[in-house]
Amino acid sequence: MPDCTTNCVNEDILTMTIERYAAPQSLDEALGILQQGEVTILAGGTDLMPQTKAGRIAFKPTLMNIGRVAGLKGVSLDGAYLRIGALTTISELLRDPLVVQHAPVLAEACDQFASDQIRNAGTLGGNINNASPAGDTLVPLIVLDAEVELASKPNGSVTTRRLPLAEFFTGPGRTKRAANELLTAVRVPLPQPGHVARFYKFGTRPALDISTISIGIAGIKRDGALTDIRVAFGAVAPTPVRAPRTEAALEGRPLDAEAIAAAADTARDEVSPIDDVRATAWYRKELIHNMTRRMLDHVAKA
Amino acid sequence: MNVAEKPVIAAASLIGQRIQKKDAPEKAAGKTRYIQDMVVPGMLHAKILRSSRVHAKIKSIDTSAAKALPGVHVVLTAADVPDQQPIGVARDHLPLKGERVRSLRDEIAAVAADSDEIAEAALKLIRVEYEDLPVIATPEDAIKPGAPLIHPAPLDAHGRPQSLPPKTPIAFAGKADNIAMRFDYTHGDIAQAEAESDVVVEDSFQLHYVTHCCMGVSGVIAEFDASGNLLMYSNTQVPFLHKREFAEYLNIDPSRVRIIQPPIGGGFGSKLDIYPFEVICIFLARAAKRPVKMVFTREEEFLASPTRQPVLLTLRSGCRKDGTLTFRQVHTLHDNGAYTSWGATTPFVMMQTFSSLYRVPACDYHTTVVYTNNPYAGSFRGYGNLQATFAIEQHMDMLAEKIGMDPLDFRMKNAQDVGEVTGQGMEFKSCGFKECLTTAAERSDYRKKHADNIANRNARGPVKRGIGIASMLHVGGGAKIYPSDGCGTILKLDDFANVTLITGASEIGQGSETVLSQLVCEELGLPISAVTVVNNDTAITPWDVGVHASRTTFIAGNSAIGAARKAKAKILAAAAKKHGCGEAALDLRGGFVVVAETGEPVVELARLMRNLHFSDKAELVMTTFYYEPPSVHQDKAFKGDVSAAYAWAAQVVEVEVDTETGIVKMTKVTGTHDVGRVLNRLGLEGQIEGGVVMGQGYALTENLIVENGVTRNPNFRDYKLVTAPEIPEMDITFVESMDGEGPQGAKGVGEAPAICIAAAAANAIHNATGVRIFGLPFTPEAVYRALRGKSDKPHWPAWKPE
Numbered sequence A: 001m002p003d004c005t006t007n008c009v010n011e012d013i014l015t016m017t018i019e020r021y022a023a024p025q026s027l028d029e030a031l032g033i034l035q036q037g038e039v040t041i042l043a044g045g046t047d048l049m050p051q052t053k054a055g056r057i058a059f060k061p062t063l064m065n066i067g068r069v070a071g072l073k074g075v076s077l078d079g080a081y082l083r084i085g086a087l088t089t090i091s092e093l094l095r096d097p098l099v100v101q102h103a104p105v106l107a108e109a110c111d112q113f114a115s116d117q118i119r120n121a122g123t124l125g126g127n128i129n130n131a132s133p134a135g136d137t138l139v140p141l142i143v144l145d146a147e148v149e150l151a152s153k154p155n156g157s158v159t160t161r162r163l164p165l166a167e168f169f170t171g172p173g174r175t176k177r178a179a180n181e182l183l184t185a186v187r188v189p190l191p192q193p194g195h196v197a198r199f200y201k202f203g204t205r206p207a208l209d210i211s212t213i214s215i216g217i218a219g220i221k222r223d224g225a226l227t228d229i230r231v232a233f234g235a236v237a238p239t240p241v242r243a244p245r246t247e248a249a250l251e252g253r254p255l256d257a258e259a260i261a262a263a264a265d266t267a268r269d270e271v272s273p274i275d276d277v278r279a280t281a282w283y284r285k286e287l288i289h290n291m292t293r294r295m296l297d298h299v300a301k302a
Numbered sequence B: 001m002n003v004a005e006k007p008v009i010a011a012a013s014l015i016g017q018r019i020q021k022k023d024a025p026e027k028a029a030g031k032t033r034y035i036q037d038m039v040v041p042g043m044l045h046a047k048i049l050r051s052s053r054v055h056a057k058i059k060s061i062d063t064s065a066a067k068a069l070p071g072v073h074v075v076l077t078a079a080d081v082p083d084q085q086p087i088g089v090a091r092d093h094l095p096l097k098g099e100r101v102r103s104l105r106d107e108i109a110a111v112a113a114d115s116d117e118i119a120e121a122a123l124k125l126i127r128v129e130y131e132d133l134p135v136i137a138t139p140e141d142a143i144k145p146g147a148p149l150i151h152p153a154p155l156d157a158h159g160r161p162q163s164l165p166p167k168t169p170i171a172f173a174g175k176a177d178n179i180a181m182r183f184d185y186t187h188g189d190i191a192q193a194e195a196e197s198d199v200v201v202e203d204s205f206q207l208h209y210v211t212h213c214c215m216g217v218s219g220v221i222a223e224f225d226a227s228g229n230l231l232m233y234s235n236t237q238v239p240f241l242h243k244r245e246f247a248e249y250l251n252i253d254p255s256r257v258r259i260i261q262p263p264i265g266g267g268f269g270s271k272l273d274i275y276p277f278e279v280i281c282i283f284l285a286r287a288a289k290r291p292v293k294m295v296f297t298r299e300e301e302f303l304a305s306p307t308r309q310p311v312l313l314t315l316r317s318g319c320r321k322d323g324t325l326t327f328r329q330v331h332t333l334h335d336n337g338a339y340t341s342w343g344a345t346t347p348f349v350m351m352q353t354f355s356s357l358y359r360v361p362a363c364d365y366h367t368t369v370v371y372t373n374n375p376y377a378g379s380f381r382g383y384g385n386l387q388a389t390f391a392i393e394q395h396m397d398m399l400a401e402k403i404g405m406d407p408l409d410f411r412m413k414n415a416q417d418v419g420e421v422t423g424q425g426m427e428f429k430s431c432g433f434k435e436c437l438t439t440a441a442e443r444s445d446y447r448k449k450h451a452d453n454i455a456n457r458n459a460r461g462p463v464k465r466g467i468g469i470a471s472m473l474h475v476g477g478g479a480k481i482y483p484s485d486g487c488g489t490i491l492k493l494d495d496f497a498n499v500t501l502i503t504g505a506s507e508i509g510q511g512s513e514t515v516l517s518q519l520v521c522e523e524l525g526l527p528i529s530a531v532t533v534v535n536n537d538t539a540i541t542p543w544d545v546g547v548h549a550s551r552t553t554f555i556a557g558n559s560a561i562g563a564a565r566k567a568k569a570k571i572l573a574a575a576a577k578k579h580g581c582g583e584a585a586l587d588l589r590g591g592f593v594v595v596a597e598t599g600e601p602v603v604e605l606a607r608l609m610r611n612l613h614f615s616d617k618a619e620l621v622m623t624t625f626y627y628e629p630p631s632v633h634q635d636k637a638f639k640g641d642v643s644a645a646y647a648w649a650a651q652v653v654e655v656e657v658d659t660e661t662g663i664v665k666m667t668k669v670t671g672t673h674d675v676g677r678v679l680n681r682l683g684l685e686g687q688i689e690g691g692v693v694m695g696q697g698y699a700l701t702e703n704l705i706v707e708n709g710v711t712r713n714p715n716f717r718d719y720k721l722v723t724a725p726e727i728p729e730m731d732i733t734f735v736e737s738m739d740g741e742g743p744q745g746a747k748g749v750g751e752a753p754a755i756c757i758a759a760a761a762a763n764a765i766h767n768a769t770g771v772r773i774f775g776l777p778f779t780p781e782a783v784y785r786a787l788r789g790k791s792d793k794p795h796w797p798a799w800k801p802e
């Protein structure tokens, strides 16, 4: 195992506190290291590096680069599911034929994600585990009913559990992942006939912007009405959120002007965003209203 | 090659060609060595501890733990440099603050250490005790009666104001009010002009903080030799002014200060003043007796480099029904921040726009620059003109609308023309303003689109289209502010007819090396590749006042031409003598001396140079020239023809406004610039395109958010520069008014392209939506609020101190 140990001078004063760097090549090894505790996981580093540098999060004594772990990359079909490895980069998602075919809304979100450089380094697992309410893959994955796959090695053998992504987040930067678990993959059920899904991201510019709000809408469209509706919003709460009241306002109703207006009103009432440097709460609510309406108009016309 | 084999050489001109910038290959290949890349043997790395309070008294500073950290060489506070002198135009700014901090960027201590990391760690060990003072966060608060003073006079032991000798700098003597500077200008009879007006409009405008965002952040390396001479590697735009000022602060002879400029990663005016970090770096080098390097982090660059001047402005404008302008009355309140830098002096430029962009019989202009606890403003491309133009050009549209006149006709009716001498004493010896207006309007189909957009305002669909026009006037032939506005050139031809052009003009990315080489080659009939430019060492280059006021092509260009013409005369005289013909009949082309009329080669220039050199009367061709423009200083009333030429432009901006999000998409910019004459077309287009994008950022996205003295977005994530997909289609054309004084007829253009964009965008948004927005920037939320009637219109009653 390539492993190097850095002894840092005067560690409480200098910013470096990493004592050990590990770059395991198998899942088994990686989970073994995680099991020992006090590990920071490094994937593409596009969140980790700026955040540690800014002092928002601190490195644990072991830094584990999972970039070389076999089997964590790539997209495949797994029965009735699309399985996306945690190390799949945003660039790969954007171009992957299976994603484009079965989960085009995810590719659409990746097309509005950061810049080429960041997309080439940033991974899906990193975006999910960073657990930002503005993470751009989260909202589309939630409306696609995605599940996360978490692996650990609590007593010598590898075990795996699955959790709906919509239930995974507990706060900004916080998830239900246990410290000894690695997110290995995301599973997305293959779409039913008539399935439609849309994603909208609002940033003040079309490239390199963190979402001010984002909206995901999915459902089965039949005879001008939507069923099995999923609506999710990003950047309006401490985590990305499902919007059950908005979903209820739409479920099974013909997508006419009246239903759309009612759903947009409900959406505005259902979110409770905050003021920050990017936008005021009032404006975020207006955007949620106006853009939910615009998206539903488009779905109705499509 | 033998002359006999050489066919006739036809006259060819480089002027107006598209010439690649000389430094482009290095930069594109990533090989340029900026100050960030420089390593001087034995150098230390320095960091500055900045205040963590916006406004406070410093109770104590404890650096003992920092000094004890292994790898730390020097820790300095104000107490360690009792000889420090105040910097800045108002001498109100001590580099290291010992008693009081007045803004969050204030420098309290500095460390030089073996590495950046150790220096950084040492900063964390410095303990500072503060006693908070009330924060003045807005200029309106600063002028309220009884407002706390930013620079109070120091008290003696009995709590009484100390008696200090007259002319003691503000940094030591304090200031009895928060007013940093005032500007009052008038021409004509305002009362009478107002009485003659059929229409008067009055509005307040609010201009925000933006900053330069140079790719190359601020940095300096300072080093003393064993004799105490100071060598600085610096990004400055004004090496000769700095040389003198640093000598003054160090109380040494200016001849002992040498400044070398590594390639500069952008300036835009940000590197025009002396800043505390530079002086502090010198102090550290002096104390450490080692070279010391200090380079900002990006966050530091946002927090501690200058900004554009935020301005609150109330404008009254009047006209007659027939469209004749009658008067303008302007009051502005400039937020100086805690210290005075060049931003405070932007009224010099602003008042020119108010008094002279259009023919206006009466103009009354007042600026009060006030101290606050905000970041302090410096000079920035356009120098106040973006702010002034934003107000004026909206009022032009508003007045036109009131009298039912087409906005273009209204502008044409009042536009300046050749030969005009304005109330402020500016004389327009070349002026393509009207042609700029008509060209930009025709090429963009302004009239038709303007009318169509108004008709379509209430059409279905959330996206509205708009078109807006704005114009500008800016100095284009230098600006006589310092005792000299000149530039020197030394020109040398070697044995191979290669030229070394030694110029005082600094290259800061604007392409001066290329255009100066071009002007020299035009005279000497040589290819651009024959020229090597030396322009970055005060020990070698002749004096120049610096890169500012769009002056380099004009001033340094004339200087280079002067030196080249002297060289040419010398060469032709030598050739005439040697080949027995009249020198008037000769010319230089394609590396040869030729017969002017026929193009027949007489002698290869390189051969002639060698003949001159290796003869019994050995001679080298080396010439010098100093060009001083024929401009004058303004008098005390701000009147006078300060520039040798003036540049003009009209820009038309087209937008799409999404009324459901407030997003303004700039779709097209049609710009026509009176540049005198196109020299390097490629460089000129690049300069215009870059300037347009800078103007676009000012208009739409860039906003340094300062709340209660705290900069909230010191990073590129939240400070939004325009990115590639947002850049509009551009249609840029040039009017060649052939200025009589300009180099080959050219005028300055560096600042011009950024100036009109925000104003034209405001007019375009109004054209699209019927809503006029008086404050910048037009971010989606600001526009959305304005469209919903939910934004407060800036309101500031015209005010000036008694």
Ligand SMILES: Cc1cc2nc3c(=O)[nH]c(=O)nc-3n(C[C@H](O)[C@H](O)[C@H](O)COP(=O)(O)OP(=O)(O)OC[C@H]3O[C@@H](n4cnc5c(N)ncnc54)[C@H](O)[C@@H]3O)c2cc1C
Pocket (backbone or CB within 6 Å): A040, A041, A042, A043, A044, A045, A046, A047, A048, A049, A050, A066, A086, A087, A090, A112, A113, A114, A115, A118, A121, A122, A123, A124, A125, A126, A127, A128, A129, A130, A134, A135, A136, A137, A177, A181, A182, A183, A184, A208, A209, A210, A211
């Ligand atoms: C300039 C810039 C622009 C950006 N723009 C966007 C944008 O438009 N939209 C957006 O959503 N994000 C954006 N980001 C954020 C970031 O790029 C993404 O969140 C990216 O997907 C993170 O992936 P990574 O592989 O780089 O994660 P890392 O930084 O390596 O890791 C992020 C976090 O997840 C943990 N982690 C990573 N992988 C795993 C795993 N398999 N199991 C458990 N924990 C794991 C890490 O320990 C860390 O806490 C931007 C970042 C930058 C610097």
